[in-house]
Amino acid sequence: MIPELGHFALVLALVLAVVLAVVPMAASFQGRYAAMRLAPTLATAVAVFTSISFACLATAFLQDDFSVRVVAANSNSLLPPMYKFSAVWGNHEGSLLLWALILSYWLAAVAAFSQGLPTIMLARVLAVMGAIAVGFLSFSLLTSNPFERILPGVPADGNDLNPLLQDPGLIIHPPLLYMGYVGFSVAFAFAVAALLGGRLDAAWARWSRPWTNVAWAFLSLGIMLGSWWAYYELGWGGWWFWDPVENASFMPWLAGTALIHSLAVTEKRGLFRSWTVLLAIFAFSLSLLGTFLVRSGVLTSVHAFAADPARGLFVLIFLAIVVGGSLTLYALRAPAVRSHISFGTVSRESLLLLNNVVFLVATLTVLFGTLFPLLMDALGQGKYSVGPPYFNAVFVPLMALLVPFMGVGPLSRWRDDSLHRWKSRMLLPGVIVVILAVVLPFIADQGFNLWVALAILLAGWLVAGLWQDFAERRRNSPSLLRSLRRQSPSYWAMVLAHTGFAAAIVGVVATSQYSIERDLRMAPGDSETLAGYRFVFNETARVRGPNYLADAARFSVYRNDREVASLQAEKRRYLASGSVMTEAAIDPGLFRDLYVAMGEPVGTDGAWAIRLHYKPMVRWMWLGALLMGAAGLLTTFDRRYRREPRVAQTEAPRAPA
């Protein structure tokens, strides 16, 4: 009964989404305001019915209703309730419903927080998002109905959730990631609505900025969680593989990074308007492309859903309509006139332009590399693989090119600045940073390393730029406290995000260069020293979990004869599926992680193949991403956006076209 209710609610949500996509949009061209004002109510209604539908599916999972096909395939009565809930989105059908649910929440949020927008604009934004919801809801209903029953022949128990997904990180990772993916639909909808209205101005940029920042923040956090989860759950100690599915989330992030910077220029200076609108379309298109890549099976990935060409075709047609349609609209309506607002060669505008060039090139490179095997196959050139060695080789220099300019960015001035001024501000900190970069790696346990020195140089340069900018802001203020308080949340967000980027650079390079990994045969009683840490294998034990049995290896780690950590690595066998999983034991730290994973038993004397890792500063990478995510969320506290209703009503109509 409950699954049928969920199915019915999903159908109703689809019907409402169709009405939302058609009625207010049509009304906006006919000037029928009453019909346009229906849009927020319809948007909320879509969210309500999608929620009901989702709640029904969750109930089916929590109540072990194995007559529902996805429940039988992805859950099990022994599964802890927490994982029964997250199993809802641990499969294609359920994750698609989650996608639709999150889209409907973004719809409701836009409806709720944008009451100050001109009625026409709001109606069109919501209608465009409604159209996207139509696509996903019909995708769910037509090709991947999560409420399908297996009748007769209901299985006694379910197949269990993939053990890899039985992890707290995986409960929140997909929702966060989808928040980001789907969030770009808001920027997209604003862009399309602005193109329809023929008005791309500072007001438009101001409206879409907070939404874009928040979506970008969620995407950053989602990617971070995924990387972190892979690091501790997969037992291999790695954190980024450049797998097509990872790239599918990384490309929108890169394009989104370009977009939030370009939006800043458009809002503050009215420049690059058609460019910004194109980026908004681009970022969301990449989200949709990601959906296609993951769910169609055109690329080989470790994480792809089982391939189904029918689903692939559906997403491709949807992609063609949404992206093709919006790009056609762009080609017809984007302002083709040159912007008459001027800026100097040495200015903040030009630095942000460079940012856009680098991030766009990075996005397109990742796109090209990801699709290259497909392209070669389609052209009959044979089978190719493009993996980490390629992506690292092109991506690292691109980012290195960006950073020198990024460091100057915060203290640069709009419109016109001078090299002389940059030099006077950055010369001294530059010298200090060079000295630090040369000296600091010597302090590290592993000694001097050129790459680490370069990373410190780049990261230090970023921080120096931020510092000098703040020093300048302080100069005009009587007290430190006053000057701290006077800065806007947007300013602090920029500081946080750039600091996060610097931290990530240091983390990535330090952990890549200084990590020590050792695979060896160890029996209880053996010990091994890594970077000054002595790992002692105390004993093995049999452990029983709620739905698995495990062999455990217990380790104590000593540094200078003082015990610093006690670790228990496990090798689990899940009862329902019989799959074996390595559960690594990690002692986290700001400056180093200690990591133990268990392989196979070796020989007959109780020895095991053991992997020991010493990973310095690996957390800095995720910490950096966390700072970036926090920064994106912080921007919403800016007064500019909270004042939005008033701004929208009084200034927008007068804004020059």
Next chain:
Amino acid sequence: MSALRALFAGLLAWTLLVAPVSAVIETYEFSSPELEKRYHRLSQELRCPKCQNQNIADSNAPISQDLRQLVYQQLEAGASDDAILDDMVRRYGEFVRYRPDTEGAALWLWLAPVALLGTGLVVLVLMLRRGGAVAEAPVLSDEDRERLDKLIAEDDQ
């Protein structure tokens, strides 16, 4: 960049097609640490021909075990990295390399980023020159400029 070899799964998706998820831990004894380093690098650059998308270092498939052993033996026999990679390509085709060669069609792969960046920088320079040229002849009315300045001042606070 030796540690860049993870699996960050589950972005959107998780397959039940990946059966083995237990860590691959091989306890080869190397005659020198240098060889061990090269072994790690090579086994991360070679793709398991049978798996979804995994290098042979991370994959538990029997074929990966064989290939790891082959790499180990060839290293100990004194083969160069290129010789080992070429030998793998001879057996399994270009597919087996995660770092495609710079010959033939794959050359495009390496040229693309350079071409993209070059195009981007040319466009950037053109835009900067245009921005600069216009700067000499401002088209904004005084009234507009005043308003703009006010807005900028407001925003910068």
Next chain:
Amino acid sequence: MRRLKLFLPLGIFALLAVLLFRGLSLDPQALPSALIDRPLPAFSLPSLAGDKTLTPDGLIGEPFLLNVWATWCISCRVEHPYLQRLAAEEAVVIYGVNYKDDSAAARAWLAELGDPYVASIVDREGSLGLDLGVYGAPETYFVDADGVIRYRHVGVIDERIWTERLQPIYQQLRTEAGR
């Protein structure tokens, strides 16, 4: 002109969409053998019957199938009866590669289920398998009369696959050999 430039993204997207559409009908998993049109790799391994040492030269002469099998391979058991039919009824020449297997078990297997092979090469360590680029059993290589590998089939051979895809290839090798 300026307006035309704005159509550029649309054009690029159209090309991309065509590529993605094409991708739907391609199989990213299918991996053609790197040894197509190359001679059989060198080997010198005992036969399963234990009576002789087999080398490429000993096999070459007329077109044949080189079937990689093992007793631990479940699919091999599935295709086995059909291989026997091919050998008996259609006079297809099939050599076996007993891949990473226990020879005694393999002999018992053939004694029990029948032996479609002219001879089976014992590849205990899997070295021939590696040279052939085998990545899982069963795999079947089509070798022409000159000892050149012309085609590889990965997976089970059954009646449908044989008549639709493989038989014409084998027939062509036979025709070439007859000239």
